[in-house]
Amino acid sequence: MVEGEKKEKVDVNPELGEVQVISLGDCPICGGKGTLKAIQHIHEIPYFGKVVESTIYCERCGYRNADIMILEDRPPKLYTVRVESEKDLFTRVVRSKSGTIELEEIGVKIEPGPAAEGFITNVEGVLERVRETLLMAREFRKQEGDEEAVKNADEILEYIEEVKEGKKPLTVRIADPLGNSALIGEKVKSRLLTEEEIKRLSLGPYKLVPGRGLDEG
């Protein structure tokens, strides 16, 4: 039986795909006793490496926050991709909480902050997140009677649709002073962040992203 036990432990790739649940104790939000947990999951991203996706959640109040960590040592870099066709929408996006995403042509910035979340997706997925946030903010502005803001949101939403159809270009950038975020794809260009940029990124004030007005924190 000893052999059998051994075999079970030496799995093909033990940590890959395995989901770990860790107990973190009491919830700081609702005070629930022992209700705060973390789920950790390791993904292997082709041509890139292993990343850990961890989600902290409370069983009692539903608090939830996700983050991403790249397991290999990565220098702090700026990644850029110019999305010009539908194919480019599949460029992978690994964003940790410390990553800043910029969508140049529509003037949207997703910055680190208390409510920031880490995620692994592609450019299309990022556009979908922005679209959802914009729709929420648009509704809010509409109720306030802010027609200018509604018009602005409509223009960005229209531009996003055209990017999705490959009719309009979009420059996507991601920068992370901790090296935990990246863009992955054939067309992606990258360079090391300068000291100046790193300073600006980590100390930069939390700015309101257009359409993110409803975010907590």
Ligand SMILES: [Zn+2]
């Ligand atoms: Zn809670």
